[in-house]
Amino acid sequence: MRAIFVLFDTLNRRFLPPYGAKDVVAPHFADLAGRSVTFDNAYGGSMPCMPARRELHTGRHNFLHRGWGPLEPFDDSMPELLSRAGVYTHLVTDHQHYWADGGATYHPRFRTFEFFRGQEGDEWKGHVADPPVPDNQAPTVTNGDLRRQDRVNRLYMTSEAEHPQTRTFDAGLHFIRTNADEDNWFLQIETFDPHEPFFTYDDYRKLYDTAYDGPELDWPDYVRVREPQETVDRTRSLYSALLTMCDHSLGRVLAAMDEHAMWDDTMLIVGTDHGFLLGEHDWWGKNTPPYFQETIHLPLFVWDPRSRRSDERRTSLVQTIDLAPTLLDYFGQPVPPDMQGAALAHTVACDAPVREAGLFGIFNGHVNVTDGRWVYLRAPARPGNQPLSEYTLTPTLMRGRMPVEVLREATLAPPFKFTKGVSPLRVAGTAYTDPHAFGSMLFDLGTDPGQRRPVIDDEQELRMATLMRDLMVASEAPAEQFERMGLPATGPLAQEHLLCREQAGQVETSRRRPLRAEDFPRSRIDVTTPISTLLAEPAAVSVLRAHLGDLVDGPLPGEVLELGLLDVAGVAVGLIPTATLHRIADELAEL
Structure with a gap:
């Protein structure tokens, strides 16, 4: 063979x-x-x-x-x-x-x-x-x-x-x-x-x-x-x-x-x-x-x-x-x-079935499930996309190694069944976007294969959310993932666990046209100015810190420093909410 x-x-x-x-x-x-x-x-x-x-x-x-x-x-x-x-x-x-x-x-x-x-x-x-x-x-x-x-x-x-x-x-x-x-x-x-x-x-x-x-x-x-x-x-x-x-x-x-x-x-x-x-x-x-x-x-x-x-x-x-x-x-x-x-x-x-539903997603993003007809894309229950932890014994990233600052805070977690009795490191998870900004969506592929019309259907969402939770349990999802998603790890799900109706406004907002420079006041320093330039001006740093908090003081990749806040908001969706970006733009214009 x-x-x-x-x-x-x-x-x-x-x-x-x-x-x-x-x-x-x-x-x-x-x-x-x-x-x-x-x-x-x-x-x-x-x-x-x-x-x-x-x-x-x-x-x-x-x-x-x-x-x-x-x-x-x-x-x-x-x-x-x-x-x-x-x-x-x-x-x-x-x-x-x-x-x-x-x-x-x-x-x-x-x-x-x-x-x-x-x-x-x-x-x-x-x-x-x-x-x-x-x-x-x-x-x-x-x-x-x-x-x-x-x-x-x-x-x-x-x-x-x-x-x-x-x-x-x-x-x-x-x-x-x-x-x-x-x-x-x-x-x-x-x-x-x-x-x-x-x-x-x-x-x-x-x-x-x-x-x-x-x-x-x-x-x-x-x-x-x-x-x-x-x-x-x-x-x-x-x-x-x-x-x-x-x-x-x-x-x-x-x-x-x-x-x-x-x-x-x-x-x-x-x-x-x-x-x-x-x-x-x-x-x-x-x-x-x-x-x-x-x-x-x-x-x-x-x-x-x-x-x-x-x-x-x-x-x-x-x-x-x-x-x-x-x-x-x-x-x-x-x-x-x-x-x-x-x-x-x-x-x-002979087309023998092997599962009722399938789980899919990306770390720090939506958690999703499909039964082949319905697709449920569930966003985090709250803004901020937390809590998040990674579990590893090989602490590397796509390109490079996990920073020692992160590893200093690592702890040993209890073994999962799939780690075969080995305790992995638990390290703080990083999120460069906030998927909460997109909201949760439910689609019926039978009537909407292009996923243009999200459905509000509490009965179907409850069914799909239950399938999702059960598959997360079967995958030994860590406790923080259930908390991030607003799902109980045990017991029946109820109306209080549904998100599509609650987050419909976010779904609508996420579909609006992208922000452009002309949507903001232009001034000596503004939301198109490279972040490295903003960080060189104490008054601008004060504005940024007032609205972005620890993001300003955290280590930023060199590539990010060369971008304006508008570009960052377009790449890292949800990290800088639109309303916050407008407030920053107005205050920078006054400097």
Whole structure:
């Protein structure tokens, strides 16, 4: 038995022909659907990139206990368990987060692995001098250092053959050719694409020629859309072009399976970690707004040579946590008791259901649940997004290590069942946004698949909130998560625990047009002035401290210091409420 898992990052379901896309060139995804089972109700769980990959290893949710971070010493790891059982496991990837602090313990769980450098802001090629900035590049406010590095990296990708996606699939095909006559192996081919930046080549871009001559935005900030529709359309076309390049790479894998007659004894899984908002709900990106369908409802294709089902669709609700148990089961290995997911062999064969509802979310964000028809996005019960704690034995962040100031305050927490008797560190959780500002929302996907009309329905909210609470209990959510969400850990839920009606005003406010500079008084120093300049003026510091409190005195990243308060309010939604920003603007104007 062999298995191949092709993992894309940020593969939008709605841009794929098997899911209804009409204007995206992706013939190999259409071919894949004809050769496999297509899942119509596949959802992510822990978001975004590395939390999702932790689920792929562990088969359990982690977003209630930890933000972005590595595999923990107590975590089960599907590829490691396979390796211990004698299955040869190999990873080929260009996903740069594997060699950063927050992802450095994943790849060693494979027996062998290969890396290909250069995606996004991967700290790869070293140029002391700043690289050229294209004249037509659209202005952005975040990730300045990473964008600079990305411009350097692109200098070394002048052809498709040099692109890390191509090199990753080259390596995957080399493994297939080398081991086509061998048995008992698992190959994970993983590319960062079509994650932003949406960088590809003319052969793909010309397929979506829009005669656009405005600013190029191939890496949007995660903020509300302010650009005109033609820029939004152009960015979507750049994403589509990169997706078509991904489709070409997928086609190479399908051709290799044909060439080596692998369909009789090789499982193929093709999926992703999450999607991306490309102007839907008036947002770019992910993570800041709640996880709408565009970012959490995923494409998933499975060919299982045991049941040999192809060109069929499945409606059962499945999640990312199911993939580790599925692969362990396929290779005849037991599923560890800490895995929450279910093996999907019977679901692939005959659409056998594996769950009533699925939990999903991001640490410090909304907690969410779906039963496949209804989706409930629950915000914190109160402003401030507290209490929050992370539980870890590997205190690293996406890029870097947890500050010693945070670690000095850490305490040992009692073990969870899934920590296998080990007491983790409890450290203060950080929230860069306040999801309370978005409010809680309930949607009926049967009548509103685009999630444009939140429903106030106490009976349905009570049912969904109960499903959520029960799944949180099953995930051993820490006590502070129940407090943050305003949910009891035990006992029946009641009217007092419902939030949609109470928070309807926040939902409406969050949908208003984004704030602009012209909404505020202009003066010598104002809400567009860099924060570093404001902090250099004692009178301005007094104004800020009066309205923002400890935020002013806390350590601020260098990138934040170069932003104005208006930009910060747009990126870190809820951190500076609109009314507070207006009061600050008025008082700064008087200085």
